[in-house]
Amino acid sequence: MIQARVLIRPKEGILDAQGKAVEGALPALGFDGIEHVRVGRIVELQAESADRLEELCEKLLANPLIEDFEIETVDE
């Protein structure tokens, strides 16, 4: 089995409301000097082969209109 990790993030230039909300909370918690916070997600999965991971990402894990994705694979 292949161990894969898919990193999905909002496309550059699209307002990331979640990232903005996190960034907005930081000063109140005493974290100064942090900016451009963007929130994405990681999907970890095991697959018999990496052949169709790209297709899986385009069809389900990410929405290519609004998100970019990267696939990292580790042979077990």
Added chain:
Amino acid sequence: MIWGVLQFPGSCDERDALNACQIADPTSESRLVWHEETDLSGIDGIVVPGGFSYGDYLRAGAIAQFSPAMTAVAEFAAAGGPVLGICNGFQVLCESGLLPGALLTNESTRFICRQGDLVVAEADSPFLAAFEPGQTISIPFKHQSGRFFAPPDLLEQIEANNQVAFRYAKGQNPNGSLNDIAGVTNETGNVLGLMPHPEHAVEPFGGSMDGVGIFRGPALAGAGA
């Protein structure tokens, strides 16, 4: 006109939608369609209702696009059948590629829930048959991920093809949607998605009954699968 209202695990507005279908046509036998059903025979129009289909896991509407019922709905839409997606249903139709664009988290990140005004746009769609372009209608807004987005070239194409069906009235864009877009159609006009909730504006006690027109539209236009 017999409507089929889809019901996914996590749908929550399907009964209001069914009620709206029955108000629009009291003599019809509109019914719920469970997400595992694939036989839409006898159904003249489809509603993909609001809610949180499959928990909205991953992205709103992302998982529902693969349900057996949605495969049948895609065929129904390709044959020209009228399909109406409301709120989560709009998200499902965008995710499944039946409508252009995507819905992002509201600019404010807040859930909004209030009555608001929509302006009917120029789209050529059976769902607009009861309205005049430029008419203002009052419909509840109720969502957290309703910010309509399309990349510049796609947005230009949507506008050029007159696929915008509704815009938020001036100053009332509640979520940061591009071009104040509240609802869009597919290229042929038989599929409509909108974020606001016409099914909640069909009863005299609701403050507005403007939503009924959307459910009456396809019958007025003589549309049907």
